[in-house]
Amino acid sequence: MRFNKLDLNLLVALDALLAERSITLAAERLNLSPSALSNSLAKLRDYFDDDLLVQIGRKMEITPRAESLQDAVRDVLLRIDSTIVAQPAFDPSKSDRVFRIFVSDYTQLVLGPALLKLATEQHCTAQFDFLAQVVNPQRELERGDADLIIIPSGFASPDHPSETLYDEEFVCVVWSDSHLAQGELTFDRYVEAGHVVMRPSTKGESFESWFLQRFGVTRRTTVTTYSFAALPALVAGSDYIATVHARLAHRMAAAWPLTIRPAPIVIDRMDQAVQWHRYRTQDPGLVWLRKTLHRAAAHMDQMHLPPT
Incomplete structure (x- = not known):
């Protein structure tokens, strides 16, 4: 099929080439031979009167013209995929679809089991690919690399629809034999304690900067980790403290000798939202x-069972 003398099949090749910046990798992605993709690149260069990809040292870089085309080409293909190619109905028991969901490890731990339980009850044959949160997960939506992102609503993009799934509060966890487990956890004891902190790889505002702005003091960070789920476990056996999501705390307290204490500071409840691309609002799957x-x-809170 052609539009203004452009073979529209070449857009699929261009999208892969601009994403991979490699003829070999793009060919593997499209299940084509490198020579066939090289021929497509030659046709694209001729049509756009631009090199599109150029060899610089050991790798290929895209030209300014190609960079201006990248988002537009992805947008066109995503529109086609979500309208013309999309199946009119979805049967979870007969699907081979792979759902790509960008989530934190906290979300996987508290919400994931309930999701998979319900999917199992429906004899779902689709696959679930849980992917780590990235610096800008909305970018993955824009490019069609994510079907859904689950994220605090305050970080959701205004350019795509979203819905709140649940809200969450924050508590403190300490080792049950720690001196912090005895007596009242006051603000002063909280600030003076060593803290186990999740340090995000994203560039958004961290809890530390929020805490400093609100209270004018800095917590004493003793341990940092990239994982929410590791926070409660890392305080076991120490005199450290961690401020964590309440559901995460209760689940981990069933496995570790932890005491849960109310936070001695006012922390706003977190609304956890699910977001999807605006073109895919009617996608049956x-x-x-x-x-x-x-x-x-x-139903996720009903799945938290005490240890035997």
Whole structure:
């Protein structure tokens, strides 16, 4: 099919080339031979009257013209995929679809089991690919590399629809034999204690900067980790303290000798939201998945069982 003398099949090749910046990798992505993709690149260069990709040292870089085309080409292909190519109905028991969901390890731990339980009850044959949060997960939505992102609503993009799944409060966890487990956890004891802190790889505002702005003091950070789920476990056996999501604290307290204490500071509750690309609002598979996530959020607290 051609549009203004451009073979539209070449847009798929251009999208892969600009994403991979390698003829070999783009060919593997499209299940084509490198020579076939080289021929496509030659046709694209001729049509746009631009090199598009140039060899610089050992790697290929895209030209300014190609960079201006990248988002537009991805947008066109995403529109086609979400409208013309999309299946009119979705049956979870007969699907081979792979749902790509960008989530934190905290979300996987508290919400993931309930989601998979409901999927199992429906004999779901689709796959779930939980992917680590990145610096700008909305970018993954824009490029079609993510079906959904689950993120605090304050970080959701205003350019795409979102829905709140549940809200969460924050508590403190300490080792049950720690001196912090005895007596009242006052603000002074909280500030003076060594803290185990999750340090995000993203560039957004950290809890530390928020804490400093609100209270004018700095907590004494003793341990940092990239994982929310590791926070409660890392205080076990120490006199350290961690400020964590309440559901995470209760789940981890079932496995570790931890005491949960109310935070001696006022921390706003967190609204956890699910967000998807605006072109995919009517995607039957994502409609099913969003409904299932809402059901999972409503029932996830029932899955927390005490240890035997």
